[in-house]
Each structure stands twice: as C-alpha cells, then as structure tokens.
Amino acid sequence: MxxxxxxxxxxxxxxxxxxxxxxxxxxxLKGDLPSIVEELQGRVNELKSKLKGLHDSLKQAKIDRDEADVGILDCGEKIDKYKGQQLHVKSNKQYDALTREIEAAEAKSLKLEKEMGLLEGKMQLFKSDIETIMPQLEELNAELEGKQKELREVNKEHEKEELKLQHEREKLVVRVxxxxxxxxxxxxxxxxxxxxxxxxxxxxxxxxxxxxxxxxxxxxxxxxxxxxxxxxxxxxxxxxxxxxxxxx
Missing domain, CATH: 1.10.287.1490 (Helix Hairpins)
Incomplete structure (x- = not known):
C-alpha cells in the first residue's frame, strides 16, 4: 500500500x-427494549407452535374416536346379523362358525370401546392444555404489543439520526x-x-x-x-x- x-x-x-x-x-438509548421484544416474540412463537400442535392432536383424536365409534356400530350390526343367522342354521358346524364370528366381533367391539375411552381421555387433556395456554398467550401478546409500541416510539425519535449515521457508514465502508x-x-x-x-x-x-x-x-x-x-x-x-x- x-x-x-x-x-x-x-x-x-x-x-x-x-x-x-x-x-x-x-x-x-434504546436500552434493553430490542432484546426484550425479541425474547417476548420468541416466547409468543413458542406458545403459538405448542397451541397449534395441541389443536392438531385434538383434531386427530376426534377423527380416531369417530372411526372407533363407527367400528363399534359396525360390530354391533354384525353381531345382530350373525345371531339372526344362527336361528336358521341346519348344522352344528354352521352354528359354531357363526358363534366364532360373533365372539370375534364382540372382542373387536370391546377393543374399540377401550380405544374410545383412551381417546376421550386424551381429548380432555388436550382441551385442558389449550384452555391453560390461551390466557398465557393473550397476556404475552399484550405485553409484546406494549413493548413493540415503546420500541417504535424510541426508533422514531432517533430515526433521522440513525439513518444519517448509517448512510455515513456505508460511504466509509466502500472506501476501506x-x-x-x-x-x-x-x-x-x-x-x-x-x-x-x-x-x-x-x-x-x-x-x-x-x-x-x-x-x-x-x-x-x-x-x-x-x-x-x-x-x-x-x-x-x-x-x-x-x-x-x-x-x-
């Protein structure tokens, strides 16, 4: 050089x-406001993500519960049909075959009823968690909006000076x-x-x-x-x- x-x-x-x-x-001059806003925004995003996950899980649990309910009704119809057929069979072999079908349908129905009970329990937990998170999210959002407003006011107060300095910096950087x-x-x-x-x-x-x-x-x-x-x-x-x- x-x-x-x-x-x-x-x-x-x-x-x-x-x-x-x-x-x-x-x-x-802005103090801790930028970092406070960033931290609050992170917490809000985290709660929103958690809330979305709970809503998705609740929706899927409802779908699974309804499918189990339909399955139970289907099993009930089959049991009634097989019992009706037993009244008209002409051999023990046919009767025993229908009995096995009835037992299988009853076992499946019992399994689906247990699954429904578990799903209902999960749904209650999801709903409870959602009810807990919602007010927390509302409170955090209100706090975030307040801090964002404060930061906007501070930024506005020093906006011209900051832009002027940024412009000066850009002119100097290209020369180095x-x-x-x-x-x-x-x-x-x-x-x-x-x-x-x-x-x-x-x-x-x-x-x-x-x-x-x-x-x-x-x-x-x-x-x-x-x-x-x-x-x-x-x-x-x-x-x-x-x-x-x-x-x-």
Missing amino acids: KEGTVEKELKYLYALQQVDTQLQEVQD EREDLERYERIRKAKGGKAVVPVKRGACGGCFNRVPPQKILEIRQNLKLYQCEHCGRILVSDHIVEMSLSLT
Whole structure:
C-alpha cells in the first residue's frame, strides 16, 4: 500500500470508528427494549407452535374416536346379523362358525370401546392444555404489543439520526480495503466496539498501556497500520484524528 494510500486508509478507518461509536450510542438509548421484544416474540412463537400442535392432536383424536365409534356400530350390526343367522342354521358346524364370528366381533367391539375411552381421555387433556395456554398467550401478546409500541416510539425519535449515521457508514465502508475492514470488524467485536484509537500521552487510547517512543514516531509517519502490542487495537496519530473530522 502506497504512503498516501495508507494515510487515507487510516483516516477512513478512524472516521468509521467514530460513526460506529455514535451508532452504538443510539442503540444504547434504546436500552434493553430490542432484546426484550425479541425474547417476548420468541416466547409468543413458542406458545403459538405448542397451541397449534395441541389443536392438531385434538383434531386427530376426534377423527380416531369417530372411526372407533363407527367400528363399534359396525360390530354391533354384525353381531345382530350373525345371531339372526344362527336361528336358521341346519348344522352344528354352521352354528359354531357363526358363534366364532360373533365372539370375534364382540372382542373387536370391546377393543374399540377401550380405544374410545383412551381417546376421550386424551381429548380432555388436550382441551385442558389449550384452555391453560390461551390466557398465557393473550397476556404475552399484550405485553409484546406494549413493548413493540415503546420500541417504535424510541426508533422514531432517533430515526433521522440513525439513518444519517448509517448512510455515513456505508460511504466509509466502500472506501476501506476489504482486508482492513475485516480486521477492523474483528477487533471491534472483540474489544467492546473500539477497534481504532489514537495514541494519547504516549499510551494506547484503548487499553492505556504505554507505546514505545520509536513506535510512536513510526505511527506518526502514517506508512503502515500499527496495532497495540497489548490489546491489538489499530493505533492512529493526532494528524489522522484531525483529518477524520472532515469526514464525520
């Protein structure tokens, strides 16, 4: 990177840092509202999903119960039919065969009756769970709507300032080399939002550890990007700070 190019790169990086700091200050004014809204929305979605599952299970249980009921009626009709046929058979073999059919139908009917009882029990549990969740969901929705309204009001209050800063950030980002931008974002994430700091009174403006005099001289020459030996932040000279003022 050429000498003049390095100086511009440092200028853009420091200006970007100032814009990001101001954006963070705007976010801080919103307090915990964004995270509260996100957490409430997650809980609402979770309850809605659970409620849908209960409604689906209740619907299927009703279908299965009705099918069992139809099966019981069918068994009853078969039993009546077989008993009627027994009155007209001409041999013990035919009578015994019909008896076996009757016993099979009675066993199936008994099994279906047990299944119906279990399904009725499940349906009651599903209904009970639905009745428990519904007021919880209504309460959460009301709380979510209230917090969303608060957040909208805060966003509206700072909307112009935030949009202006976002626009400034976009203009600066395209001017910074991709490799340097990635380094900047990585350091900023690791160091609480501060990636580029000036050297103040012979010390790093981020961690306040002393910077060797020889390195300070090199930083003032703006020939390359220097990072603090202790915290890893990018260090800039007072000259870069002054130049950056015209960009923010």
